[in-house]
Amino acid sequence: MNSIFKVFIFNLLLLPSLILAQDQETIVKNIMDETYNNSQLEQLAFELLDEIGPRLVGSPQMQQAHDWAVDKFKSWNISAENQQYGEWRAWERGITHIDMVSPRVKSIEGMQLAWSAATPKKGITAEAIILPENISDSLSFANWLPNVKGKLVLTSMPQPTGRPDYNWEEFATPESFEKMKKERDEQTTAWNDNIRKTGYTSRTLDAALEDAGAAGIVQSYWSRAFGANKIFSSRTKNIPTVDISLEDYGSVYRLALNGKKPTLRIYAESKDLGTAPTFNTIARIEGTEKPDEYIILSAHFDSWDGGTGATDNGTGSITMMEIARILKKHYPNPKRTIIVGLWGSEEQGLNGSRSFVHDNPKIVEGVQAVFNQDNGTGRVVSLGGQGFLNSYDYLTRWMQPVTEDIKKHIETNFPGSPAGGGSDYASFLAAGAPAFSMSSLSWSYWNYTWHTNLDTYDKIVFDDLKNNVALIAIMTYMASEDPEKSSRERAVLPLNRRTGEPMEWPTPRDGNRKGGF
Known part of the structure; x- marks a missing residue:
């Protein structure tokens, strides 16, 4: 076999792999x-x-x-x-509009949760109240429950700061940052212990409040970022559940804590479609x-x-x-x-x-x-x-x-x-x-x-x-x-x-x- 023929045979055998490589190169380029x-x-x-x-x-x-x-x-x-x-x-979400009408007027940033019940057409206007701060046991909470009738109940812990941790870490002194985190951890532990003493969990409490006659549930699930709240689903059947922004929630909570009886008006449109x-x-x-x-x-x-x-x-x-x-x-x-x-x-x-x-x-x-x-x-x-x-x-x-x-x-x-x-x-x-x-x-x-x-x-x-x-x-x-x-x-x-x-x-x-x- 002469050398030219050998080269020809070699190239012939090599041709499919060369074509394949060219095809791959072309397709990747495209x-x-x-x-x-x-x-x-x-x-x-x-x-x-x-x-x-x-x-x-x-x-x-x-x-x-x-x-x-x-x-x-x-x-x-x-x-x-x-x-x-x-x-x-x-279920289909509609318009949510929330206002504080007393002791001052302010539009509130918030929305109803997924699968929440709608309010009546004229909305709900009711006092916002907080849970008892020092619940001794489930019996004492059961005795308090009638107080929620006709009220909007605030069920989230008020956050001590609306600044995410990275913001504190950048600008606060190390001592101030550590002090804030320690106090927040203590507050969170105390809040969770207080909820536990009700005899309910964070997942079952809303239904108990609804059964006791609450007009609605107000929460704030802060996502530890400026302006961010997590929006999940309602745990009530016939009354609305709304989530409001961290500072709007904190303001309403502080007013209620100090006996100022804040009043909210909530319009929440939604459709249960079967x-x-x-x-x-x-x-x-x-x-x-x-x-x-x-x-x-x-x-x-x-x-x-x-x-x-x-x-x-x-x-x-x-x-x-x-x-x-x-x-x-x-x-x-x-x-x-x-x-x-x-x-x-x-x-x-x-x-x-x-x-x-x-x-x-x-x-x-x-x-x-x-x-x-x-x-x-x-x-x-x-x-x-x-x-x-x-x-x-x-x-x-x-x-x-x-x-x-x-x-x-x-x-x-x-x-x-x-x-x-x-x-x-x-x-x-x-x-x-x-x-x-x-x-x-x-x-x-x-x-x-x-x-x-x-x-x-x-x-x-x-x-x-x-x-x-x-x-x-x-x-x-x-x-x-x-x-x-x-x-x-x-x-x-x-x-x-x-x-x-x-x-x-x-x-x-x-x-x-x-x-x-």
């Missing part, structure tokens, strides 16, 4: 270009957050969001549908060679409704939608099927994703990878192996083409250990599927936006979201092209720090199919 030069994230955020708003499970806005997502996917030539998995108490179906929005780009193996782009679609659910989890949802759009445009024929799962009712216990896992064992069996995002607006900075022994091999292989300016921010932990909850990837992990949290930089998420009234469009950092789109889109492409199926071999789990016993793999659970009642 993904990057589309991500940064033709991003649709801002428009998606506007439509989801400003036009539709918060997405409380069972609300008309949640249904509107599901329908919007299906239409959006179809406009990109991606098949999509809303898959019902259960039903929930249907029962509503609950859905997951599922979109699919069908695989061409291994259609029964799957990469799942995962994000929960529902939110609490104090703000508009921007960083929890509007950002995760639009990130996964944008990835699907880009892949459909530049990688329309993936080897494996790509599924986008926008889950319902994550906030009440991963109900949408748990139901999907329970109802779709064949899909779970065929999972190549689940990429989930659910913790704010920051760039991805952490990726763990979730207890899969060989996760390092395939995750780093899939990250290889990602540009260094994205990868350099990411810390990895292999093999790691499986999460038992927290977000929807845990639903898949419990069933043994390789599922990974794309954990983001905080941007003060836990204090300022997690379940608060400040979780709004203005908190989104679109540059970081674009980095996440590029990262996950490239990893999805690489996972789809990988000739190997990802290993599910589990590592030996470390000891539980609390019990000293070996950790156990989480157990699968079905979702709540009928909730909120």
